[in-house]
Amino acid sequence: MDIFTQQLINGLVLGSIYALVALGYTMVYGILELINFAHGEVTMIGAMVALSVIGVLLGASPDLPGLMVVIAGLLVAIPACMALAFGIEKIAYRPLRKAPRLAPLITAIGVSIILQNVAMLVWGRQYVSFPAILPRGQHEILGAHITDLQIAIVVLSLLSMAGLWLLVEKTRLGRAMRATAQSKEVAELMGVNVDRVISYTFIIGAAIAAIAGVMVSAYYGLAHYYMGFMLGLKAFSAAVLGGIGNIAGAMLGGLLLGVIEALGAGYIGDLTGGFLGSHYQDVFAFLVLILVLVFRPSGLLGERVASRA
Amino acid sequence: MRERPRLALALLAVLLAALPFLIGTGLGNSWVRVLDFVLLYVLLALGLNIVVGYAGLLDLGYIAFYALGAYLYAWLASPHFGLHLPFWMVLPLGAALAGVFGVLLGAPTLRLRGDYLAIVTLGFGEIIRIFMNNLNAPFNLTNGPQGMNLIDPVSIGGVSLGKSLEVAGITLPSTYLYYYLFLAATLLVIVVAMRLQHSRVGRAWAALREDEIAAAAMGINTRNVKLLAFAMGATFGGLAGGLFAAFQGFISPESFTLWESILVLCMIVLGGMGNIPGVILGAVLLTVIPEALRYIGDLQRATLGQVVVDPADLRMLLFGVALVAMMLFRPAGLLPSRQRKREFSAQDGVAEQEQASLYDTKA
Amino acid sequence: MSAPALLQVSAVSKRFGGLAALEDVSLSVGRGEIYGLIGPNGAGKTTLFNCMTGLYDLSAGHIHLDGAPLHGRKPHHIVEAGFARTFQNIRLFANMTALENVMVGRHPRTRAGVLGAVLRTPGARAEEAAIHNRARELMEYVGLKNKGRTLAGHLSYGDQRRLEIARALATEPRLLALDEPVAGMNPTERRQMSDLFLRLRAGGLTLLLIEHDVKLVMDLCDRVAVLDYGRKIAEGEPALVQRDPAVIAAYLGGDEA
Numbered sequence: 001m002d003i004f005t006q007q008l009i010n011g012l013v014l015g016s017i018y019a020l021v022a023l024g025y026t027m028v029y030g031i032l033e034l035i036n037f038a039h040g041e042v043t044m045i046g047a048m049v050a051l052s053v054i055g056v057l058l059g060a061s062p063d064l065p066g067l068m069v070v071i072a073g074l075l076v077a078i079p080a081c082m083a084l085a086f087g088i089e090k091i092a093y094r095p096l097r098k099a100p101r102l103a104p105l106i107t108a109i110g111v112s113i114i115l116q117n118v119a120m121l122v123w124g125r126q127y128v129s130f131p132a133i134l135p136r137g138q139h140e141i142l143g144a145h146i147t148d149l150q151i152a153i154v155v156l157s158l159l160s161m162a163g164l165w166l167l168v169e170k171t172r173l174g175r176a177m178r179a180t181a182q183s184k185e186v187a188e189l190m191g192v193n194v195d196r197v198i199s200y201t202f203i204i205g206a207a208i209a210a211i212a213g214v215m216v217s218a219y220y221g222l223a224h225y226y227m228g229f230m231l232g233l234k235a236f237s238a239a240v241l242g243g244i245g246n247i248a249g250a251m252l253g254g255l256l257l258g259v260i261e262a263l264g265a266g267y268i269g270d271l272t273g274g275f276l277g278s279h280y281q282d283v284f285a286f287l288v289l290i291l292v293l294v295f296r297p298s299g300l301l302g303e304r305v306a307s308r309a
Numbered sequence: 310m311r312e313r314p315r316l317a318l319a320l321l322a323v324l325l326a327a328l329p330f331l332i333g334t335g336l337g338n339s340w341v342r343v344l345d346f347v348l349l350y351v352l353l354a355l356g357l358n359i360v361v362g363y364a365g366l367l368d369l370g371y372i373a374f375y376a377l378g379a380y381l382y383a384w385l386a387s388p389h390f391g392l393h394l395p396f397w398m399v400l401p402l403g404a405a406l407a408g409v410f411g412v413l414l415g416a417p418t419l420r421l422r423g424d425y426l427a428i429v430t431l432g433f434g435e436i437i438r439i440f441m442n443n444l445n446a447p448f449n450l451t452n453g454p455q456g457m458n459l460i461d462p463v464s465i466g467g468v469s470l471g472k473s474l475e476v477a478g479i480t481l482p483s484t485y486l487y488y489y490l491f492l493a494a495t496l497l498v499i500v501v502a503m504r505l506q507h508s509r510v511g512r513a514w515a516a517l518r519e520d521e522i523a524a525a526a527m528g529i530n531t532r533n534v535k536l537l538a539f540a541m542g543a544t545f546g547g548l549a550g551g552l553f554a555a556f557q558g559f560i561s562p563e564s565f566t567l568w569e570s571i572l573v574l575c576m577i578v579l580g581g582m583g584n585i586p587g588v589i590l591g592a593v594l595l596t597v598i599p600e601a602l603r604y605i606g607d608l609q610r611a612t613l614g615q616v617v618v619d620p621a622d623l624r625m626l627l628f629g630v631a632l633v634a635m636m637l638f639r640p641a642g643l644l645p646s647r648q649r650k651r652e653f654s655a656q657d658g659v660a661e662q663e664q665a666s667l668y669d670t671k672a
Numbered sequence: 673m674s675a676p677a678l679l680q681v682s683a684v685s686k687r688f689g690g691l692a693a694l695e696d697v698s699l700s701v702g703r704g705e706i707y708g709l710i711g712p713n714g715a716g717k718t719t720l721f722n723c724m725t726g727l728y729d730l731s732a733g734h735i736h737l738d739g740a741p742l743h744g745r746k747p748h749h750i751v752e753a754g755f756a757r758t759f760q761n762i763r764l765f766a767n768m769t770a771l772e773n774v775m776v777g778r779h780p781r782t783r784a785g786v787l788g789a790v791l792r793t794p795g796a797r798a799e800e801a802a803i804h805n806r807a808r809e810l811m812e813y814v815g816l817k818n819k820g821r822t823l824a825g826h827l828s829y830g831d832q833r834r835l836e837i838a839r840a841l842a843t844e845p846r847l848l849a850l851d852e853p854v855a856g857m858n859p860t861e862r863r864q865m866s867d868l869f870l871r872l873r874a875g876g877l878t879l880l881l882i883e884h885d886v887k888l889v890m891d892l893c894d895r896v897a898v899l900d901y902g903r904k905i906a907e908g909e910p911a912l913v914q915r916d917p918a919v920i921a922a923y924l925g926g927d928e929a
Binding site: 033034035092095096099101102103104105106107109110111112113114115116117118120121125229233236237240279280282283285286287289290293294297 | 365367417418420421424425427428429431432433435436439440442443567568571574578618622623625626628629630631632633636637640
């Protein structure tokens with residue numbers, strides 16, 4: 001088996017999930033210049049809600065087709081996350097829009113802690129496992145394996161991204177979002193309801209996060225109240241890598257980070273002569289983040305932020 | 310007029326000296342241990358306050374310096390490497406090591422604006438923790454997730470603080486002895502922090518926090534002044550870490566997670582950023598409240614016959630709620646400093662100035 | 673001018689992306705002069721200030737203060753070299769007291785570090801007392817004698833302008849650059865300010881002034897330079913410049929005469 005190709009595939013699959021979560025960070029940052037620390041936790045809540053629905057459905061009738069059950073879970077998780085994000089923005093961020101920069105960031109950390117611990121109280125400290133109900137076909141390309149699930153994740157990610165792209169580029173709401181990102185004041189003068197645009201931004205980001213949450217828990221076969229934290233940090237790193245505030249950048253950054261991580265973890269042992277092992281996988285995201293911020297704070301595709309960073 | 314503050318100071322000194330006895334008899338000796346931790350957290354919070362409160366640099370990886378101080382103490386005074394250096398050598402070394410790391414970590418990040426800086430420092434903190442967690446192979450530096458134990462207690466003039474001591478017929482348990490050591494360290498750090506605040510350096514930090522461009526236009530070398538804040542904060546963190554290792558006798562990466570960094574940040578935010586009494590109050594509250602929450606477990610057992618909600622699970626939840634509530638309703642903290650009070654109540658004018666950084670205009 | 677200039681700006685250009693904010697600007701300010709920099713909004717006056725004080729890197733050109741290069745140097749080096757400034761949109765440390773603001777200005781001329789502050793060495797204490805005294809003197813000099821304990825952000829607009837000048841003076845400049853120092857002031861305040869400028873000049877300071885108030889510029893300045901669209905279109909005695917057709921065209925918005 002070709003390890004390089006295999007890691008590349010794994011990286012792209014993971015990366016497409018990072019990209020979805022990264023979109024939420026980047027959209028909010030583009031408009032509010034706020035690092036929505038709680039976004040990773042919204043993703044986690046999406047996974048948890050979907051798993052609860054899946055559990056209930058399977059409990060009621062175990063013979064339901066797996067794919068349908070998962071889709072049902074997803075269809076509940078998405079509005080749940082949207083409502084959650086709407087509430088978070090309204091209660092915790094909106095009152096602080098004119099406060100010094102540290103205030104909303106600290107609040108975001110607080111919201112993140114709250115969501116984690118509520119999830120822990122509701123779903124417990126243990127890992128919640130994702131039932132093995134999805135088709136498990138496996139294919140071989142270029143000497144590497146790829147599963148149905150991996151294909152589904154990549155396809156669904158691409159579809160979500162394409163949907164978002166159309167929304168932002170082709171609709172009235174998208175135009176209002178772009179105008180608000182350029183300048184809240186001017187957008188307001190042009191008759192854009194900025195508050196509503198900001199709410200929509202959070203809601204759309206949360207919907208995508210819910211999809212990502214379900215995908216990541218299906219991929220790893222489990223969910224945990226703490227899973228949103230690392231996922232969120234990595235997705236944020238991906239957003240920064242691509243150029244925060246830039247939607248295409250978030251997609252590119254997510255995929256790249258996934259690949260960097262998978263290849264890095266696969267080869268770090270060889271690179272360091274066995275000194276560092278694959279459990280340093282999580283270090284890569286942070287290293288990428290730090291290197292990008294220090295050497296190219298505007299990211300790969302970012303321009304606008306360069307003048308602000 | 311003159312007699313009154315002096316009298317108050319004398320009363321405070323008596324109270325502080327008697328505190329472990331009062332608490333030990335009143336609430337039990339386990340609370341004296343809590344008291345010791347209160348002092349450790351006060352030390353940490355005062356250190357972080359220099360970085361966040363004085364210089365306005367949001368550091369979310371602060372606990373890494375605490376970890377460095379603790380691990381250095383463990384390396385130099387435990388069976389791990391068979392070294393048993395005295396504490397008066399190890400503590401300053403740990404503080405110095407942390408200070409050097411403060412500069413090393415600070416240097417590449419200083420161009421970043423507030424929230425980016427926060428994330429990068431968070432990343433540094435996590436990297437340090439991941440290394441501590443994994444550096445048990447191929448060469449066993451940190452003993453991995455199991456951590457290091459049998460760390461030497463502090464020993465002063467042949468008297469080990471790790472055992473109880475009999476003085477004039479009174480038995481002083483180890484926790485009491487450490488209380489006095491930590492108290493001395495805390496008082497020292499308070500004096501240092503106060504003197505720094507009202508000095509040329511402290512004014513430069515405040516100027517930097519208020520308006521970086523104007524600070525540069527007043528001839529302040531903003532890079533050096535920021536690094537100095539990082540280094541000073543880290544030094545205090547390293548000192549606290551060494552004391553922690555000696556007191557606990559055991560350390561593991563679990564003590565140095567991001568949530569500890571956030572906890573210390575909460576203390577500052579809750580108490581009042583930039584204001585020493587506020588920071589102390591914040592540290593006291595956030596150390597004591599979780600301990601007091603344990604009684605909620607007993608209460609549940611007594612009333613409901615079982616523990617429905619583990620109080621340990623409530624701890625972080627309450628911190629989260631407290632953080633959000635403080636920012637929404639009392640953003641300057643319980644005991645705000647004069648400056649922060651205005652800053653947080655100010656409208657966009659100040660906020661915009663704070664957001665501007667030297668490199669806004671340069672890019 | 674026979675004596676070498678104090679400030680020599682040679683062929684300075686500054687571009688932001690494709691936009692040329694300054695194009696080949698040269699000027700020289702003599703010792704003890706009050707030199708005016710005028711021009712329509714967006715002409716590049718503040719950009720030039722930012723270039724001179726190290727906030728912007730130059731795209732081309734050189735700047736020298738008393739023969740020493742300022743271009744490519746950090747803002748704090750430029751202050752140390754003796755070039756202080758104020759800001760068009762007042763940048764005080766709003767949450768520090770007025771006196772503390774001026775004390776910050778002593779930073780480049782004092783040395784006390786962490787050890788001095790922590791140990792309260794005799795040297796550090798003497799220096800701190802000197803900083804305090806000098807700051808009080810300067811407060812009095814600019815007419816803010818009893819405002820020392822007021823938070824800078826609570827001062828009236830005119831007092832904030834004064835305080836910014838006191839803070840800049842605390843750095844012991846040889847050249848003080850003032851960006852619209854009387855903007856928004858009433859006639860009485862303007863008169864007080866121009867008296868202050870004359871006093872400063874009498875004390876040996878050289879002043880560089882961005883100002884829109886034509887009367888003030890005419891009365892006060894020894895020479896003026898006019899910027900328009902990033903270029904210097906005229907320089908000389910105010911009375912002559914005022915009659916320059918290019919200047920009149922620039923101000924009236926007409927095409928280049």
